[in-house]
Amino acid sequence: SPQLEGIPRAGIVHRIDKGTTGLLMIAKTLRAHNSLVTQLQEHTVLREYQAIVMGVMTAGGTIDEPIGRHPVERKKQTVIGSGKHAVTHYRVEHRYRAHTHIRCQLETGRTHQIRVHMAHLRYPLLGDPAYGGRLRLPKGASENTQLALQAFKRQALHAGLLGFIHPATEEEVSWRIEMPEDMLNILKVLDRDQKLNT
Template sequence: MRHKKLEIPEILHGKRADIAISELLGNELSRNQVKDLIKSGDILINDEGCKPKDKVCHNDQIDVSIPDAEVSSWTAEDINLDIIFACDDYAIINKPAGLVMHPGAGIKSGTLANAVAKVYPEVLRLPRNGIVHRLDKDTSGLVVIARKNGFRNHIAEQFQNREVEKKYLAVIKGEIIGALTIDKPIARDRHNRTKMKVDESGREAISEAISLESFGGYSVVEVKIETGRTHQIRVHLSSNKTPIIGDKAYGSGSQLIKNLSDNLKDKILSFPRQALHAYQLAFLDASNEMQTYKSNPPDDILGLIESLKSNENA
């Protein structure tokens, strides 16, 4: 499997994905081959699946996986995994915060893809070691890993068609009254290529947030995403002036409010990652039966919530 990194130039902004990527690849792949790779999930735009007809934006980052060998170059490594469920077709992994999904720029090993290959060696014969979607390094939660190519195509198509239900829990500064739909397009930040931002010229992004619990200027919310843009929840909640606690990239301004104990101030300011957990994943299995998987938030998020509750009741 060869991996190529491309970037959409301004001249290709607004073109269909299959056309733009074909032009960038020159004579290496035909447009039909590009379409096939898109449909199989081997071409990602900003780390997300796409459709051939999707429009690309200036500065979009394209990841192309081109099969050229029987075995993946992402080697197996002995890394502990929290396996929620496994069957012949797939496995559900509860990814901890701090674990990168797969090797990339500057990261050659120590990733989820390497760990999965140790437990399920058959994924070495699949594109991207069976990975069909992603979580940010410092977001914890559920990930589905395909173990067979037939199921990989089956689940990749569901992600492309927005048929997979993904729900997250986030601890935020501020409150959301009832339910809130955030429908704001997202594009890569031209001034900081590691970040995304709300941009009318970007790709469609829709998030639905529901308040579950509020205490003293902070809240726990459930977020369901209809699209799967890079950093989508973090960007959307920040744009709503309800940033996620611990989000160093998008938690603009102070995350403190008045009347906090010194201990709680320290806990909020030192929280080591965005307080975001992918707690529910639902999709159709190979028999087209709906399967739903859940995981509780990890101890760091639960401890943060308890501290916020204690401060409110003090």
């Protein structure tokens, strides 16, 4: 729209990775853009993601590890001493036999941050084409379970909650959006697998 022409990056103040679903902030005025960029820089924007990781996590926690460009694979990021400060808080929602449903809160917003941090902890996101590594299947899983997990071809990551101070009213506002069908389906598959094998 013409009113977005004078706004940097057409009003987009942060991004979500290709293959990640969920909420994105877009500013319609320069004033709103500047306010939201400042809030992001001051780490006051609430950004909560839901993810399905491979492996069974024992507890939640905080990852405070710098992230930078991978020295060899230039399209990838990695935990590296020369990288930028990056902090992810995470908590366990549900443990399955070989996977965990978690919620992550971003304190910083580095490229691929949750994906890189979780892979660094050796709990990569299910389906992640860049950082996922080998697919893990629950021991003795049914053919249906195996097929469903093999067919999931994007990182299991969803930006489900976004909160910030409204640039015009200065009130706290937040939005939630339900997990998409493909992730909900995987959770059902994992739940069934767990019930059949306990």
